[in-house]
Amino acid sequence: MRRMPLPAVPATLALLALLAAGVVPPASATAATATAGATTAGAGPVVTRAALDPALVAGRGAPVDFAEQEAENAATDGTVIGPDRTAYTLPAEASGRKAVRLTPGQHVEFTLPAAANAVTVRYSIPDAPGGGGITAPLEVTVNGGHRRTMTLTSQYAWLYNQYPFSNDPQADLLHPDWWITECSCVPSATTPPPVIAKPFRPSHFYDEQRLLLGRAFRAGDRVRLTAPAGTAAAWTVIDLMDSQLVGPPKVEPVAANVLAFGADPAGRRDSAAAFDRAIAFAKRARLKVYVPPGTYQVNRHVIVDGVTITGAGNWYTIVKGRGVGFYGRDAADGGSRDVRLSGFAIEGDVRERVDDDQVNGIGGAMSDSTIEGLHLRHTKAGMWFDGPITNLRITGNMIVDQIADAVNFHTGVTNSVVAGNFVRNTGDDGLAMWSDQVADAGNRFERNTVQSPVLANGIAVYGGRDNTISGNLVADPVREGSALQVGSRFGAEPFEGRLTIDGNTTVRSGTYELNWNIGLGALWFYALERDIAADARITGNHFLDNTYNAIMLVSEWSVKDLYSITNVHVKDTRVDGTGTSVVSARAKGWATFENVDARNVGAVGVNNCGSFGFPPTGSEFSLTDLGGNDGGWLAPWLLPNTITCDDRPPVVPPPPPSPW
Known part of the structure; x- marks a missing residue:
């Protein structure tokens, strides 16, 4: 996803630069306890x-x-x-x-x-x-x-460096007009310009x-x-x-075997044309395409429509190359349908982030299709779908070591499911729904594991209607993101209908936002470009070992009086350990809480700054206690809108999580 820096908070709130606060590490990336x-x-x-x-x-x-x-x-x-x-x-x-x-x-x-x-x-x-x-x-x-x-x-x-990053450890700032916390300044407006330690970030x-x-x-x-x-x-x-314990290679005796069409399993010559010929024959003969064990060099997109391609298993069948990808036809050209991909690995050769490059493992538009049992690595995004499309099922895949997202539903993806996938080490959001111009609707992200996204969020929903995030495990986001984000940003369509976030577990989440100099929440509501007012049902989630907050609701400073976050309902939730608060509110709006149990809370249970107007009537954000909230975090004196604003509370590292 294309990313720009968040505007800095005003100087009156940016009391300490990240460096002065001791948050930025030494130049050596190996420095650690x-x-x-x-x-x-x-x-x-x-x-x-x-x-x-x-x-x-x-x-x-x-x-x-x-x-x-x-x-x-x-x-x-x-x-x-x-x-x-x-x-x-x-x-x-x-x-x-x-x-x-x-x-x-x-x-x-x-x-x-x-x-x-x-x-x-x-x-x-x-x-x-x-x-x-x-x-x-x-x-x-x-x-x-x-x-x-x-x-x-x-x-x-x-x-290295600022988004979209550099491979050169000695590069100067890519964006000398961007705010950087290391010197608490906009470098191009500073005289003399700051000396930035290299390699930078x-x-x-x-x-x-x-x-x-x-x-x-x-x-x-x-x-x-x-x-x-x-x-x-x-x-x-x-x-x-x-x-x-990996099973033996799978054999498909009745299929269009790519070897019969000239594919090279030793990977010495490009097999893209052989894949095309096998696909064309298979469609005429109503057969599957079978890719037996081997490493196949493919250096461009293989266009798929109305075809099944299966390998011997993703440990045995490897398709790799510069620009390798299996793509549906563009949505503008009608898209693709009835595509079945399973049982092979895709290995790209992407070493830098160029947002306009179409070097994703799976892409284009695919409706009424399934993608199952693949292993993807070293592509830009593992799977990036440009809709409108509908009824796509992505199940049981492993997506690792990406420069950008693992899976992104971009523009008008509906009634589709991402389930049972394992994601590790993405360079951007692990899983994302991005309602860019056309709403994503009726989709489910369920029972996925997302670990160690280096930038941004484990799972993110940017606008859309009636979407569900359920039963996922998200761990260790590193910077400028959360385990789960609900964001009105990136030009997304509004949130409508019901947004369901239920039965998820997050651990060691809620990173430090470098541009704002504040800690985020494991669940982060962010109203940047419009109100967030859909019926948000946050039920049965476990927020474990939160670096800062369990839940944060925030509007960017420049629009804090324009946009609000409302209609948020948190129920049957466990919070085991926060570095700061259970809830941090930095926006206008309201939320309800019922049967939310919290323990090992590092600071005040609710850090309520509202939209920083500090009116005598109380905070602009209200919390309603519907009962059953244990642990003393939602004390009666905090309700409904008591101002308890500590802009940057001290962090108390929580103990490791334990059985409830």
Whole structure:
């Protein structure tokens, strides 16, 4: 999504620059709290979901066939870095805000919790001094014997500077007229201009690699990852390892096999034309297109309409190249229908963000279609749909290491579902509905997991009608976003009908907004371009270990007297830990609260600034107590619109979440 900086709050409210407040880290992205020395795993392997005890998120997020193990819980002679939630640091972008740093010769060792023949390693290695990345080996051994070598790369990581970012660590400011918090100024209006430390705002540090081990190993076997003595990487950070038992390749004997049409499974020559020929034949013969195991080079869009394309499984069938993508026809040309994509991987070669480039894994317009069981990485956006389209189902996919969004419903997407998908390390919103010019309506984002979006939000809804966000797990947004955002911005159509946000769990969410110099909420309502007045039903959500607030409702300063946030109903909700407040209101409007239980609240339960008019009648934002609100956070003396405004309250880090 195209992003511009948020206008700064006035100087009277920007009392401290981010640097002065101690929020901006040192220039070195490796700076973080560290624990050195060998550590030993506990009695058995520690399996987590979003770095949490799985019991805390039961029934929420994507059902996955792998076991997640955090490196900080494994045996290592390396150094644990973190916890740290400060943007532009390696721990902040790590799952659970911790990782293990290895120097050459050091290792981290995981004990398999179940039988596995494949692993995925999330890691970071340094950039090249002039940008562009390096490669380095990682030794993988099982039980001290079975050996494989994984080739790590930082070619798809390490972005710098202001949006839309640079690959050059020595670049000057991309937008010298933008407000930057590091000097509390608009640089072009400052004499003399500020000296900005380089590299400026490094981010997007992590990547991940998958490896088939060659055979299955048993629960209790030990997988050791070692940074070899001769590696070119001065350090290797291991965030986590996922292990799983991958089934054999799927075979489709009655299908249009792309090999018969000239596709090269060794990836030495471009197979795009062969895919086109297979698709054309399959449509005439009413067959599926089958892509057997192999790596196929495709350097452009493959247009799909009225066709089924299936692979041998996304561990076995890989389609990769510069500009690779499977696209429906443009909506202006009627779009595509009855497309079925499943069982393969798409690997792009996108190393920088250029918003006008159509280098997404899946794109165009597809109605009455399904996308299932794909693995996508290194594209700009994993899936970006330009409507109007209807009845699209996106299920059971893995979308990782994107420069921008994982999935975006852009313009008039209706009655469609995104369910059971696993998303990690996006460069923008994980999942988004963007009602740009035409409303998205009747869509559901349900039972997805979104982890570590580097910029923006886990799940965002920008306008639209009767949409639902349900049963998702969102963890560790890094900067300028929240786990869940309801935003009137980016030219979106108004919110209408009912917006349902129910049964979601967020953890370690609510980032620091660099332009405003304030902490956000895990759930963030943002009225920038118009009122938010739809019937918003916020029910059954769990907000865990909130960095700042659980819920924030805010209107940008320049329009605070124009737009309001109303008709928000929060019910049957648990808040376990806030760095600041349960609710932070910085807008006009009203909300109701019923059966909202909160504990471990760092500051006043309700930080009510309203729209900063401070009238004698009380805040311009009102909260109604419908009963059953436990934990003392919604004290009677706060109601209905008591002003309790602390512009930047001190942060009290909450304890880890625990069973309720």
